[in-house]
Amino acid sequence: MAEIYDPQALRRELHEMPELALHEEKTAAYVAEKLEALGIETHRNVGGTTGVLGIIRGKEPGPVMMLRADMDALPFVIDGKPCCIHACGHDGHTAMLLAAASRLKDNVRRGTLKLLFQPAEETIEGAPEMIRAGVIDDVDMILGAHIRPIQDVPAGKLCPAVRHTASATVFVEIEGRGAHASRPHLGINAIDVSCAVIEGVQAIWLDPKMSWSSKATQIHADAGATNTVPDKARITFDVRAQTNDLMDALLKRMEEVVNGTAAAFGAKGKLIRNSLCPACWYDDDFTAEVADAIRETAGEENLAHDCGGGGEDFHFYKLHRPEMKAAYFGVGVGATPGLHAATMHFDDSLLKLGVNVFENMVLRHLG
Numbered sequence: 001m002a003e004i005y006d007p008q009a010l011r012r013e014l015h016e017m018p019e020l021a022l023h024e025e026k027t028a029a030y031v032a033e034k035l036e037a038l039g040i041e042t043h044r045n046v047g048g049t050t051g052v053l054g055i056i057r058g059k060e061p062g063p064v065m066m067l068r069a070d071m072d073a074l075p076f077v078i079d080g081k082p083c084c085i086h087a088c089g090h091d092g093h094t095a096m097l098l099a100a101a102s103r104l105k106d107n108v109r110r111g112t113l114k115l116l117f118q119p120a121e122e123t124i125e126g127a128p129e130m131i132r133a134g135v136i137d138d139v140d141m142i143l144g145a146h147i148r149p150i151q152d153v154p155a156g157k158l159c160p161a162v163r164h165t166a167s168a169t170v171f172v173e174i175e176g177r178g179a180h181a182s183r184p185h186l187g188i189n190a191i192d193v194s195c196a197v198i199e200g201v202q203a204i205w206l207d208p209k210m211s212w213s214s215k216a217t218q219i220h221a222d223a224g225a226t227n228t229v230p231d232k233a234r235i236t237f238d239v240r241a242q243t244n245d246l247m248d249a250l251l252k253r254m255e256e257v258v259n260g261t262a263a264a265f266g267a268k269g270k271l272i273r274n275s276l277c278p279a280c281w282y283d284d285d286f287t288a289e290v291a292d293a294i295r296e297t298a299g300e301e302n303l304a305h306d307c308g309g310g311g312e313d314f315h316f317y318k319l320h321r322p323e324m325k326a327a328y329f330g331v332g333v334g335a336t337p338g339l340h341a342a343t344m345h346f347d348d349s350l351l352k353l354g355v356n357v358f359e360n361m362v363l364r365h366l367g
């Protein structure tokens with residue numbers, strides 16, 4: 001009998017080796033060694049990245065199920081020094097998946113279980129890299145999880161679905177015409193155009209039954225002198241939408257506002273989509289099974305309501321392979337003061353609740 005891993009002990013070791021996106025070398029080596037110690041088929045450097053894939057094959061034919069964890073930590077500057085901290089709990093996710101692997105390695109009777117340790121979730125680069133590497137091309141079901149802050153799910157409870165929204169970063173470039181500030185009528189002030197663009201974007205209305213937002217988060221315009229009308233400006237917008245369709249509609253309206261407003265001033269406007277993270281897209285029947293798994297392993301009283309907010313690159317998987325069932329649950333571990341806080345801490349003795357759900361879900365389909 002191979003060792004059964006304790007997720008709390010694993011998490012504490014992983015917590016001491018936080019690494020930034022696509023630089024998870026020590027973490028990946030740790031994961032691979034733990035999988036190999038269990039005798040699990042292990043693939044390192046998935047797609048040329050730090051990704052690690054473990055594969056447990058059943059003796060009988062059956063579906064392919066994937067469990068996915070993320071491995072990266074976040075950058076901070078503390079007392080003037082750059083550093084890296086596991087402030088989003090990905091150390092806990094990696095620990096939960098390794099613990100699940102140790103419990104499941106001899107219990108996959110049919111089909112195939114794939115354990116994906118993905119790099120670079122925070123920069124939304126990891127999932128696209130894993131997709132390019134082809135790791136989900138044969139997957140029928142994918143299941144992920146995230147620890148939840150205390151505001152979302154009470155400690156000791158689990159929610160069957162984390163309803164992430166779509167998020168995008170959009171740059172708007174304005175090109176006006178420079179002039180001496182004493183002769184502003186000869187120029188087109190890129191700051192004036194930018195202000196009008198921001199007001200126009202804020203006046204976009206979509207279906208009020210849905211949630212969405214777009215707000216300017218950065219603006220740069222400076223011709224280098226206090227008495228020169230600037231010819232160029234660049235605005236950054238953070239954009240969120242409840243569904244992928246709503247995000248498409250919002251970006252289309254923003255582009256119309258940018259182009260139309262700039263034209264009204266005689267300037268040029270250009271909208272550049274910098275990055276886009278898709279909204280969650282879950283299968284109701286698969287999510288209902290997760291709810292059952294929570295009831296069975298933690299008790300009805302510990303089944304929490306769905307929570308939402310934030311983004312996850314996990315949702316690229318389902319977009320790439322829509323026929324694959326997807327679900328993603330939340331584990332209430334009392335994380336406080338909130339995710340992405342440098343001082344974020346949580347009760348890692350509760351990680352076993354997530355391991356129980358992973359194990360239950362795998363045994364339903366592959367046991």
Ligand SMILES: [Zn+2]
Nearest residue numbers: 088122339340
């Ligand atoms: Zn995060």
Ligand SMILES: [Zn+2]
Nearest residue numbers: 088089090146
């Ligand atoms: Zn996270």
